Amino acid sequence: MLRAALPLLGLPLAGAGAAETPTQEPRAPGEPPPGLALFRWQWHEVEAPYLVALWILVASLAKIVFHLSRKVTSLVPESCLLILLGLVLGGIVLAVAKKAEYQLEPGTFFLFLLPPIVLDSGYFMPSRLFFDNLGAILTYAVVGTLWNAFTTGTALWGLQQAGLVAPRVQAGLLDFLLFGSLISAVDPVAVLAVFEEVHVNETLFIIVFGESLLNDAVTVVLYKVCNSFVEMGSANVQVTDYLKGVASLFVVSLGGAAVGLVFAFLLALTTRFTKRVRIIEPLLVFLLAYAAYLTAEMTSLSAILAVTMCGLGCKKYVEANISHKSRTAVKYTMKTLASCAETVIFMLLGISAVDSSKWAWDSGLVLGTLFFILFFRALGVVLQTWVLNQFRLVPLDKIDQVVMSYGGLRGAVAFALVILLDRTKVPAKDYFVATTIVVVFFTVIVQGLTIKPLVKWLKVKRSEHHKPTLNQELHEHTFDHILAAVEDVVGHHGYHYWRDRWEQFDKKYLSQLLMRRSAYRIRDQIWDVYYRLNIRDAISFVDQGGHVLSSTGLTLPSMPSRNSVAETSVTNLLRESGSGACLDLQVIDTVRSGRDREDAVMHHLLCGGLYKPRRRYKASCSRHFISEDAQERQDKEVFQQNMKRRLESFKSTKHNICITKSKLRPRKAGHRKKDGVANTETTNGKPPRDLGFQDTAAVVLTVESEEESDSSETEKEDDEGIIFVARATGEVLQEGKVSGSLEVCPSPRIIPPSPTCAEKELPWKSGQGDLAVYVSSETTKIVPVDMQTGWNQSISSLESLASPPCTQAPAITHLPPYPLVAEEPQTPLHQSYDTCSSFTFPPSLAKAGRSRSESSADIPQQQELQPLMGHEDPSHLSLGAAKPRWHIQFNRSGQL
């Protein structure tokens, strides 16, 4: 095999090589001809991207290595390690190449490395927290940055005037102000890298971090203004230029924010229409956010602010619009890109520092700068906090202020800006570069290293992670409304008032416009928490395996012993019959014994409890559509099942609720009470098959509607396909079941061709109790798009089924005589078909025919499966039971 393949592989290779080489010579076997290279070194063609990939790879590998030791990473922030690594690598490169290469280029930094980080932080910014503290954040970002820039600049100038800075540093006041403006800004990348590991409380984090993001506008303006002033020369600066500088602050910041919001709007609007092309949703998010960044950069507005606002603004709508998978994709891609960029930035910072040709050291300047930035930062924070605390509900205490002062890290933004300086205009550039590098290294390494112990030592309130609970969410909303109302009563239009206003505006107009209707319907925060809680529970349920199955609610005495056997056999059956054959009692034997019933019980239990891997081999090679069914349905089903279980256990313990409920819904009462009984009395002959379905109640319904709106694959319009109305739970469970399997069942094939006698028999024996289940397991195939009518009909047919003889009688006649053995599949088939046809209604003839052919195809399958169950009950295939069901079905379809 291999030997045959080799020449085949070799030929095209040689052919390709030959095609490339212009001079073609006849092949001499054994030795490569001079013009025809089997192997060519084409480094220069791939050099640039190759190097980029290599750097990222090196950085990632380094990250992995760092994290091999938990001790190191718990003590030293990753950014420090990366900078050190960069220094080492830079040293190696310098030693090998004799010149410093691979600098942190400002162009690369601003165009490629910074946007992902900012987008990530903006998109995942906790918006509520952000806006709650917006006042403080803005103050620190604007006033604080201005304060830092001017004080540092003038102080350095004073230092120079005092003769403490060597005279070779040729810089005037403007140069120092320029330097001050670039060195004063707290850097988002550095802050994020360090603070993410420190876990201070959210308020503190959001203030420092929000400041670092929003101060970009101020930094950019100050930098540009000072830069142009320096280039113009201080003598030529007019008064109007100062005014322009002030005005540009507003233009740059508000303009940047506006650009971001416009793109956020566009993004949200676009994702509203991506229902058929889910696959590009993540891409859209990145593209439009990047477009926002570039647009702002192009118009020399604050690009960081633009991306931040874009991320912040679009998140709510985008998250609602895009599919669950896209959400995950966006999240992970964003995190990956940001982490990657951050890693590369810090490493390149280290590498760049090695390049001594750009350095010019002046101790006075370096030490002075270090001292001033720390001192003025602290002073500024204290002063501003004092003012802010007059207005804050929760004042920032001294410890907070210490952390905020100490957390003012400088980073790559400052470095990139200082590299961008023009040496001809700013003669002291080299000194500034050296100083900036030292400042950045000092803040990132020294402060980054010490801030964690400091936080511990000062006992700063840490962020506490607790799971959101429904109660908290609900009550939080209540509090919001209460506060808004009280503000109304007091007549003070404060923060709560405006937030309330905004939310109403958002609800009325923005959400309507930007969210697709189905998403809008389910996009409620309380609902969201509820949904997520359920997902979490479902996941944990899955993690626990089948244990929950037996432990919660369903206390079947026979279960523990048989659990494993039955489970494996049924799962195997399911696996084997990958066609999506409907799990039903055909697997269970005909012998009507107690064990038999247990099996039936078990089966239905598993039917409800196990995830059914239906439709596994759907072609998923399309590049444009991800087949959404598998995973998503799994999630949904698991979710659904979990809810059933939850409600069961819940209700069985709390009957009073059931009773109040049943008052509201008399229909349900009977079922419900029985449910309570069924939980305990499963053994005494009554097969509690309804267990699995009974309590699906509201929960299943909700899941389904969710699924409807979420799963884009179903081409039915989300909004009109299924509209759930409040109604009796009995109906609800039907619907849930119905829609669930409607989607899952690929073809009429799933109609069990040969239900067993046992199954057939059990319902009759069990009396009414099984009625619901009986239908619920079978209505599935029949139910049309409109559930309402479907249900009504199923009810009517059911009722006719329960009492009247016409359906029952013939079915029963067929019951005992045909205990089907697997070896002879044909006869029962015919019978089933015969009986079917005798009861079918004309319109469904075609369907019946088809299903017959399919059922015949299924028979061998079942034959194969036989052994799985067979060791317990050798002859358990029989077809009798199919008939009444077929009835219903055809009946139904005929009616419809």
Add this chain to the structure above:
Amino acid sequence: MGSRSSHAAIIPDVDNIRRETGFSQASLVRLHHRFQALDRNKKGYLSRMDLQQIGALAVNPLGDRIIDSFFPDGSQRLDFPGFVRVLAHFRPVEDEDPGIRDPKAPEPLNSRMNKLRFAFQLYDQDRDGKISRHEMLQVLRLMVGVQVTEEQLESIADRTVQEADEDGDGAVSFLEFTKSLEKMNIEQKMSIRILK
């Protein structure tokens, strides 16, 4: 502004109110202003109608309930002390001048418990000391809006009650209510800065 002190004199029984509620003089004056502004016919008390006239309250999903809480025990008149007493629940806890507060008073109106109690009685409409599933459902219906169907609401209500219900009686008692919120910074969340 200069007439503040003279205004304070207008408020009847101002010292008692201050002691009870812990409001500063300036806040009381401002609230009195507001009280008078709300009192349309200068009748000296507020009726339900007066509060319902506030535009934004009508939109507030809990507006009616909050208005109700201003009128305890079915009374139809709200005098100024009652008005202030309700609002005192929302006074920030960290009062800068604790001297105003009577140290002997067992619990100031703005304590965590009282803030919670205020929220609790918005849920507990039948005043039986428990939030039943039904009451929870009603609140949810007000809050969640039309997008979520009734069935979904019910399941949320079920889950919410179930989550907080510790003794298994199918309802949330005040104790369970506070427990479910023990991680939340109520002092901060249920305070309004200007109500010093």
